[in-house]
Every structure is written in structure tokens, then in C-alpha cells.
Amino acid sequence: MMRKIRFLCGVLGLLAWAGLSHAKVTEVSLDTLHEDARQRQATVIITKVVERFHYRKLPLDDQMSSSILDRYLETLDPNRSFFCAMDIADFETYRHRLDDALQRGDIEPAFKIFRRFRSRVEEQVGTSLALLEANDFDFTRDESYRFDREDAPWAEDHAALDDLWRRRIKNDILGLRLAGKPEEQIRETLRKRYEGTLRRVRQFDADDVFQFFINAYTLSIEPHTSYMSPRGSENFDISMRLSLQGIGAVLSTENEYTVIQRTMPGGPAAASGELQSGDRIVAVAQGEKGELVDVVGWRLQDVVDLIRGPKDSVVRLSVLAESAGADGPGREITLVRDKIKLEDQASSGEILDKPVAGRKIGVIKIPAFYRDFAAEAAGEKDFRSTTRDVRRILTDFNRQGVDGVVIDLRQNGGGSLTEATELTGLFIDKGPVVQVKDADGLVEVEKDEDPAQVYKGPLAVLVDRNSASASEIFAGAIQDYRRGLIVGEPTFGKGTVQALIDLGRFVREESDLGRLRLTMAQFFRVNGGSTQHRGVMPDIVFPTARGAAEHGERLLENAIPWASIKPVSHSQNGVGTVAGLRDKHSSRIAADPGFRFLIEQEQELLKAREQKTVTLVESERRAQWKAREQQRLDSLNRFRKSQGLAVVASLDTDDRDNDNEELLDRVDKVMLNEAAFILTDYIRQASPPRTAQLH
Secondary structure, three states, X not given: OHHHHHHHHHHOOHHHHHOXXXXXXXXXXXXXXXXXXXXXXXXXXXXXXXXXXXXXOOOOOHHHHHHHHHHHHHHHOOOOOOOEHHHHHHHHHHOOOHHHHHHHOOOHHHHHHHHHHHHHHHHHHHHHHHHHHHOOOOOOOOOEEEOOOXXXXXXXXXXXXHHHHHHHHHHHHHHHHHOOOOHHHHHHHHHHHHHHXXXXXXXXXXXXXXXXXXXXXXXXXOOOOEEEOHHHHHHHHHHHHOOOEEOOEEEEEEOOEEEEEEEOOOOHHHHHOOOOOOOEEEEEEEOOOOOOEEOOOOOHHHHHHHHXXXXXXXXXXXXXXXXXXXOOOEEEEEEEOEEOOHHHOOOEEEEOOOOEOOEOEEEEEOOOEOEOHHHHHOOOOOOOEHHHHHHHHHHHHHHHOOOEEEEEOOOOOOEOHHHHHHHHHOOOOOEEEEEEEEOOOOEEEEEEOOOOOOOOOOEEEEEOOOOOOXXXXXXXXXXXXXXXXXXXXXXXXXXXXEEEEEHHHHOOOXXXXXXXXXXXXXXEOOOOEEOOOOOOOOOEEOOOHHHHOOOOHHHOOOOOOOOEOXXXXXXXXXXXXXXXXXXXXXXXXXXXXXHHHHHHHHHHHHHHHHOOEEEOOXXXXXXXXXXXXXXXXXXXXXXXXXXXXXXXXXXOHHHOOOOHXXXXXXXXXXXXXXXXXXXXXXXXXXXXXXXXXXX
């Protein structure tokens, strides 16, 4: 099991870059949307594999059936824009029958529901196109639109749906006006958007419907188990061979928008500094002069298809910043596609230009836990890895006589388990690093067996809400050993392990039934607590942590909860009390303009996330937008002045006198510099280390 885990920790992140996509141009006849023998066979195998090997043992019963139905309806109509309450009432007949149907391999109920869904889309899009063309909308009328309908009641009837769409059309028109679209183009853009919704639904075939339904089942168990159809599996393999050519961003779908979940170190999106977590992609264009294609309402896979392309080619994105709110203006970003390179994700070290309180502080930035498995398998002795690069940097730091080291794990989404273990070994004598519990309850302990300790001095580890998986294993071990201080934000909370299972292996005859990504194990720290769900809580928490509490694994439906097992024997160093360090940290940042800027940004993001409704009165909408933009501009200029940068007249990056890279670097250094100050405070108060043996 451990060999499989080590490999997957390094590979599964590639899914996010490449995406699972397949372009289809042929509309599917409604009478072909029925289950077949291959799907029935796959269904029986999937239920048996999940029952036997999934880490979470949940029965396939009436309660699960109810969850599957709700999840399937959410998958088809996430914003409750096509089904009405009468449809939902009809589907109640399946509420407690889907469990029995799955065990029999009977998935026809899923196809019946989907055929109704497709009919409703055809009806509603036809009605909406007529509304778009016929109505002279009154933008002085006092009414609003609820754009986030995930928790809204289903529309009572078709008349209520028509009124919902009338408001939606008004909102879409207002949004395009605020984005600066010419009036003569607005209705044409929306006509194409709504027609595109219908066209994409008509392209879903039986394999798509099967995949939607099976994933409604797997995601009702926990959020990291999912099914890939044979075509999806084929595209996954193709994606792996494409060397990850694209922009390097993890994408998701929310309220018909394609949303940036995070950018990947070494990729074009991260290098540009123009895309942030939560930003929404509304249009995509090819090349410097290609026409922007509106992608609101598109399937995630189809958006990925547009964004991916040959290395060195240009893609342009029209983006709505999350901080700009639901009705904010868009901006256009130009990126050059590239493939991720190991050297771009490599760890890097620097000694801060200015001593911090008279101390020489070294910083090591680790973007990912990488290991060149191919070179290692080929027998190359000097293959590239995180641990080898950090060892080299630490050796250089020791030679230069640094007083302390900060390990920067911000935005590090994880990678190789082997690297997390070996990296920890650079800072401890030897001992356990992480425990792995499998679906049968068996626990294996990953240990550092090397007694050599490359760096023995004061240490701080800087983490944020996107530090996940292998990052959490390393940070948790350093904290459990009391080897160093953990500072920053609570981490992501990804403490489970997935494996890819080829379903064809369970049948005698050669058959491609697709693959199942299955959660098979959970990570536990040496103190017995899991990194799952809660993540790693820093010893000193930065004030931006309020937003971190609404981020990560803890927000995913059906996420495996935090748990604990028996701790393993490990030594502890003498970090001592941190109460005094917290007090000094709080006093220092109280008047810090950098942290004020970060907190103001966080507050704007939280307000934007809490908003579910917008006014449809144009004058009010524009006034709200201008007030919000002015507030953001004032906050930015206060920070710029504090950094000795000239104030700017607008938020447009083109107006920043080409200093955007410098600005982003200053923002990035706010947390890093504070981590260095905390470390110097620790160095001052540190007493000779005490060693105790824990059991």
C-alpha cells in the first residue's frame, strides 16, 4: 500500500492542471439516453469496490439513497434554474429506492431524471430567448435577483421559473453593461450564452449521464472519491502525456462560473500574479486578437478545452475578481501557455537583505514536494528532489552563519510523501514522521531513519490556507517534535489518500469500464491527531485566519471528519511557551500597513462571498460598484504609499506604471517578514533545549 501512496501523492495533483476533458460537437438523440449492459456491470463492481476498499465504511441504504438523489439533482441543476417543485415532487418516488437499484446495477432512474432535465432545459431556454428578444427591461423598477440559488427553494411552477429567468436576464444585461460591453453586443452575447447552454446539454450522452449519477453516489460518501468513464480515463492519460501544457490553474465550477481555486507554482497564471483564488473566468480568447468566447454556464471540461493549448501560444481570459463582488467589472488577462518545469517548482533559498533585529535570517521557499521519479527509476544518482535541494540550501546557510531559518510553505499543495518524510529528517535526529491508517484499520508509520541533522538552529514554518497534504505532514511533524514554530494561517486540511483503480481488472473478459479514484487511507500525525479536516493550527495565528476558516477541506460536503489514533513515541525539543511571542506579534502588526491591507482585502472577500442577491436598479448597482471600487482603491493606495510606491488612479494594472510585479512582491513579503520577526523574538527568548521522551 505504501508504495502506491507515495506515487499518488506525487501524481494526483496533475489532474488539476490538465483537467478531464473531451470536446464533443454532436448532439445526442433523446431516445438513445438509456443504460446499457456495460454500465450495469460497472455499477455492480463500483458498489462492491467501494464497500470493500473505501476508507469510510458507510452503508448503501435508504439514507444514502436520499443523499444520492439530492446530489444528482444538484449536479444537473446546481442553481435550481430548470426544475420546478412539481418535478422534484415526481422524483420523490426514488428517494429511498436508489440504493437497491445501484446494488442491482439498475441505473435507469438516473436516465429518467436526466431526460426530464433535458426537456426542461429545452423549454426554459426557448422561453428565455423569447424573453430576451421581446422585453424592453425597466432598470428603474425596484426589484432584485438572487444569483446564488443553491439553498433557495425550487420554483413553485413554470410561471415562477419564467419570472426567475426574466430577472436573470436583467441581471446579465446589467453585468455586461458594467463590464463595458456595447449595447448592440449585449443581447447577442446573451443569446449565444443561452443557446450554448442548450447545445451543451444536448451533447451529453449515455456515458456522461452514467458518470454524473455514479459520482452523485461516490460524492455522497466523501469528496475525493470519483468515477471516470472510459473516455474520461483516456483523456486523463492523454493529459498526463501532454506535459501539463496550459496556464497552471486549478479550476472549479460555482454558480455557472468557472472559478480559480488556486494557481500552481511554476505556471503562467502564478507567474503573472493576475489570477487569484476565487476569481471567475467569464470569457476565453485564442491569440492576441481572437474573439472572446463567453463561457458562463459552460461545463468545466469544455472551459478547460479552450484554455489548454500548444506551448508558447497565447490565451486571453476575461476575469471577474472575487473581491469585486457579484456585479464587479471584468478585466482582460493575457497569458502565454507553458508546461510546468521541475526547475520552476524547485525550492529556493535567500538570506533576507536586511538583518531582522540584528539577526541573519535565511528563507527557503518550497512550492511543492517534488521528486523526479522517472530519473530515480532510471538509476540516476543525482535525480532532483525537494529534500536534496533544501539540503544544499541549508548547507550554504550553515556556511554563511544564519541565526535562524524560515521554511515558506504558503500555496504548497503537497506532493510526494517520501519527500515530506525525508525533508523532516533534515531537521530532526531520527524518528517517526507520519502514520498512515488504511481501510482495514492497519497503521503504518513512515520514519526518518537517518540520524544526520543538517540544520539544528532556530526554525519557523510559514503556512497558509492552501498549504495541504505533504505540507501538513511536514508542518505537523515539526510542531509535534517542538522542533520549530508554526506561524501563519490554519492549513487546508487534506489528510486522506487516494488510489486509481481500473475497474476492468474485476471482469474476466477484456473490458474497459473506466476507473475509480478511491479514498483508501488517512494520515495521522505522530501525536495521534489527523491532519484531515482541521489541518495544522499554527502556534501563532495571523489575523487573516478568519477567511482561512471558510476555506479548505472543512467546507467540502461529506468530508471525512477529524479523528485520532494512538500516538507514537517521539522526542520533543524545547520550543517553550509562545504566549510572549504572540503578544509581541500582536503589538507589532497592530499598526503595520501591510497587515492592514491584507485584512482589508480579506474583509472584502468575505463580504463578496456572503452576498447572494443584487439589485436590478441600474443607478443603485452602479453606485454600489463605484463605492466598492473606491474603497478597494483607497486601501491599495494606502499600502502603496507605505511602501514608497506612487499612488494610482485606478485598479487597472495598466495604470500602475508597470510596477505590478514589485507590488505583488511587497504584498508577498508582509507575512514572510512577520515570520522572520517572530523567529528573532524566539531566538532572543530561547533557553537551552530540553529533551523529553513521549510515549
